[in-house]
Amino acid sequence: MRNLCILFFCQLISATGSIVIVTLGGIIGSMLAGNPALATLPVSLMVVCVAATAIPATALMRRIGRKSGFVLASLSAACAVLLAAIALKEQSFVLFAVSAGLFGINMAFTQQYRYAAAESVEVRYTARAISLVLVGAIGGALLGPELVTRAQNWYGDVQYAGSLIAIAVLFVMQGLSLLFLTPLRGEQTVAAGESDRRLVEIVRQPLYRVAVLGAAVAYGAMTLLMTATPISMHVNDGFTIEATANVIRSHVLGMYLPSLFSGLLMDRFGTVRIMIVGVLALAGACMIGLQGHSYLHYWYALILLGVGWNFLYVGGTTMLTLTYSMSERFRAQAINEFTVFGTSASASLLAGMVIHYYGWNLLVMLPLVPLALVLSGLFVVRQDRLLRRPSVRQV
Secondary structure, eight states: OHHHHHHHHHHHHHHHHHHHHHHHHHHHHHHHOSSGGGTTHHHHHHHHHHHHTHHHHHHHHHHHOHHHHHHHHHHHHHHHHHHHHHHHHHTOHHHHHHHHHHHHHHHHHHTTHHHHHHTTSOGGGHHHHHHHHHHTHHHHHHHHHHHHHHSTTSSTTOTTHHHHHHHHHHHHHHHHHHTTOOOOTTSSOOOTTOOOOOHHHHHTOHHHHHHHHHHHHHHHHHHHHHHHHHIIIIIISOOOHHHHHHHHHHHHHHHHGGGGTHHHHHHHHOHHHHHHHHHHHHHHHHHHHTTOOSHHHHHHHHHHHHHHHHHHHHHHHHHHTTSOOGGGHHHHHHHHHHHHHHHHHHHHHHHHHHHHHTOHHHHHHTTHHHHHHHHHHHHHHTTOGGGGOTTOOOO
8 A cells, every 4th residue: 555655645645646748748849939830849859758768678677677767767757857858948858858858768668667566456446546546647637737737837937837846846756756656566576477478479469459549549638738728729710828727727637537436437347348438538539529629529539538548558568567477577567568558659740730731630530440440459359368367357
């Protein structure tokens, strides 16, 4: 329980920082970049760096432990956001893009809080532990937009620098709290007789592939729409920064509030069924986005986008943990992280170009085909033997 409390607090801070960077990334990018099509490039670089460092981050934590890896990530995040504040002061788009990329390195580590949560409890409580830690992001959904709006003028006449400096302080606090993590399940010993298969054998499992596909599509669809929303709302449609921040806050609440009960729902109705609900919710968000550009259209679409992400992403992570032994976990997780955040990076890179050249309507249609593929995959694996593991009710 101690580990879950620490991870909950750290998730809150990580979510706060991510929301500030995502909310301000496109806006600051449009202020500093000469070409409007490059406005989302800093956020895109952030997500690219998450994908690029996913495997190295996993390998490093395998060598030095999750606690040390998480602490290093917190300190790197503090340095990254301070560099972003300097970039604002110097009016340097290149420096701001570099700082966003460095922030992405931190995210490659902090995205693995959910694995640390799973490894802090017995197997049958995996879904609940993952959900509980993700609930910490609710605090980030409330604090992040407040820092954007209230702290934007805290540092002289450099708008938004105060918000970034405040985030740096929070990340230092995060690093200190992580020093109190206790050893996780599997870090000291591996159970006798546990399998240690080649990576290709793990990846060939249908359930593994569907779990990875579900999480990747969930993150890709969410990143595509969320990255484009501040540009579409604030830059193209003229909504205020406060209105844009409120929509992003509502979206993040939609992402993480379901974590209060999504783990319990998976225990009750099965992971596959809850993932199907997630697919339908994400498709619904796309359909609402096609209906118009009013504040309420953005608001409803982004909330449903968040709920769909939660069900599909938490479900995919829970499903993934059924496909490997503790001795195989780092290799299996590394491939999943690279795929998920590689997809997210591609979506982020697409967002700025699509919204600039083709508009919002085409952008919200792009996730529909991948979502149909996930739905088909879930139908195929719904009776997989791994879903019937003792003490884990999945369907």
